[in-house]
Amino acid sequence: MDQGLQKKKKIIAVAAGREPADLVMKNATFVNVFTGKLQEGDIAITQGVIAGIGSSAGAGTTGDAVSYHGRREIDMAGRVICPGLIDAHIHLESSLVAPVEFAKAVIPHGTTAVVTDPHEIANVMGTAGIDYMMEATRGLPLDVFFMLPSCVPATPMDESGALLSSSDIKKYYRDPRVLGLAEMMDFFGVVKEDEQCLLKIDDAEVCGRKIDGHAPGLSGKDLNAYVAAGISTDHECADIDEAIAKIERGQMVMIREGTAAHNLDALIPLLTSGYADRCMFCSDDKHPSDLLHKGHIDELIRRSVAAGADPVLAIKTGSFNAARHFQLNDRGAVAPGYLADLTVVDDLEDLNIVQVYKNGRLVFDEAGNDVSGSIGAGQLVDIVPPAINKSLDIAAHDTFRNHFFLEKDFHDSGTRAVIGTVDGEITTTRQGFSQSIQVDKDILKVAVIERHHGTGHVGIGYLNGYGLRSGAVATSFSHDSHNIIVVGTSDGDMALAVNRLTENRGGIVVESGGEILGEVKLGIAGLMSDESLETVDLELETARTAARSLGVNPEIDPFMTLSFLSLPVIPELRITTRGVFDVTEQKYI
Missing domain, CATH: 2.30.40.10 (Urease, subunit C, domain 1)
Structure with missing residues (x-):
């Protein structure tokens, strides 16, 4: 049979x-x-x-x-039984650890499924990066579904490690774990009828899959055109008016609360009978500390309830709504015929998670009860890392092609635009122009270095609002091309930080006066660590403390904020390997 x-x-x-x-x-x-x-x-x-x-x-x-x-x-x-929680949009690479470590972190928070966009590693390794993530997530006690990267690079203004066309990604729709096309960040391309953008959208539609959006601030006729193209979601709404405008046009709004972008408080009013069915929860990017100490989708539910949202409605937003949207018709509810992916809590207000079941199997127990035969004092079921093709694994650990830098490589006598950071957000502002570093005015030099092909390209600008008083901070986790981005109070400090980062084959470096004060080694594509989540969290907190000691603004995350400065699809100003880019005007300045 x-x-x-x-x-x-x-x-x-x-x-x-x-x-x-x-x-x-x-x-x-x-x-x-x-x-x-x-x-x-x-x-x-x-x-x-x-x-x-x-x-x-x-x-x-x-x-x-x-x-x-x-x-x-x-x-x-x-106890109260809830459906397993679902993150509607996340980049697993942003956890800075391998997927198996991510699973260990979120299962105790009631998450039983995530929808990931592997565009971070795809920007470094192309389709090999997608293959790596699909292998690294197979067989985990956490369902990992994929949306195919739509913008590699994010826009033609970027220099990434790969260029993915519609024909490069189309084959992946044959995999049942692939749910659609990931965030279409090039909204300018869509509105201007760019053929590659439209081909990717058309391929997803022909295969009956969903298309995610990414269009901060888009409105009016441009929003109409973007939605008419077939794009059904948005996770970039920063205020209630923008969210309602997109819901009115038929989009599902992903209410986002991550490490860098904090939109939950502004969008909690959507959790009413009039709008909640058009909402999902997502984290987008989440660092180890937040996963360990704040939570995952459970944190969004807990905070929503504390702000007055109906608990059942909040749980539905964090489970069923995402399942329904992505046509995962066997999950997101406690009902006959649905997977026994269940989150057990002591009450709906505090949402303290006491047990998690995946496919009817106990995978987490707060008290460490040995119910399934495999859970003991460790509380979490043993998770065996998936086997990864050896050649893929080698390639993922060898992704740096840039040379070592001297102080003179950062010298620049030109007048460059000053990018202003915004506390608690990843948007930026215009802060005029500068010809030099002025630490007393919080004007620092920022540079992006192409690291995938050894071109030697270096884009230089200035940064205000970051707060660094001495030394330099560098990271290879820089959205979405993941070149090296460095900010510093002197050219010499910047060179030292970049060289240490290159030696480590990626990660984060905090340097001052020739001394490395903190670092995180991210050997997998310069994005993820081979170490445990707890180890990475400790290293990250040490590096964050070091950055704060050097004066970094306490209202921003030193690394997440820096990493988003190179993403040329979020207003107003960004920096790439070619210099400071005006997102609104779509030109370099």
Whole structure:
């Protein structure tokens, strides 16, 4: 008998009460995303799927009373069962660790699925980077779905490690884990009918897949054109008016709260009956410290509830809405036929996660109960790193082609634009022009160095609002081309930081007076570490403390803010290997 048919028969037999379930969660209170209410019942699970929901002793249910029994039965009285949480848009590379370490971090926070865009590593390695991430996520107790990078490089203004055309990525739609085309950042290209942009959109539509958007501030006729092209989501809304305008045009709004971009507080008012069904939660970019100490999608739900949002509506936004949008029709709800991807909490206000089930298997237990036979004092099920093709692994650890730098390589006598940072945001402002570093006025030199092909290209500008008083900060994690970006108070400090970064084959370096005060080694494509999340978090916090000690503005993240300065699709000014770029005017200045 066909294996799928056999599984279906088993589920039906359990649902009909002819056979015992593998597991029954007795006396459960669960979130019903369809009615918007809490309901009580016994949840019967078999073959990793919820087969049925019966009536708990003394609990009233709609319809005929149904009783389920299982080979294992667990009393869930006093707990609330929620669907597993889903991050609708994330770049796994931004966690700075390999996917297996990311999984270890987010599963205890109730996340059972993420939708990732691997455009960070694709900008470094091309399709080999997509292949690497697909292999590195296979078989994890966390479902990792993919949106194909639409803009590699982000725009023609970038110099990345690869150029991906529509024909390069089209083949990936054959993989069931590929859900569509990732954020179309080149909204100028879409509106101006760029053929490559439209070919990529058309390929996704022909395959029946979704197309994500990325269009901060887009409005009026340009927004109409962008949505008319087939782009169905946006995660760049910074205020409620922009979000409502995009919902009115039919887009789904991804409410984002990450390490660099903080939009949740402004968009929580969307979590009402009028707009919530058009919303999803996402993190976009999330550093280790936030994952370990603040949480993941659970943090967005918790904060939304604290701000007055209905808890069930917030949970639905963090689960079912994303599943429905991406046509993941077997998850996001506690109901018959849905995967038993479940997050168990003690209450809906504090949202303290006590257990997480993936496909009906306990993968996290706060108390360390050995329910599944593999969880002990460590609380989290053992996760074996997926095997990665040796040639892919070697290529991922050898991605630097730039030469070493001297102080004179950063000398520049020209007048350059000054980019202003914005506290708590990744947008920038115009702050005039400068011919030199002026530390007393918080005007620093910033440079982007092409590192993929050894061209020697160096773009130079100035930065205001960063706050550095001495030394330099450099990183190879610079969106989206991931060249080297460095900011410093002197040319000599900048050269030292860049050379140390190159020696490390990527990462983050904080330097002052010839001394390395903090560093994080990111040996996988210059983006991710081979070390544990805890180790990377410790290194990152040491580097962050060092940067703060050198005067970096406490209202910005020293590294995430720096890394976004090179992304030429977010207003107003950015810097690339060719110099300072005016995003609004689409020209170098």
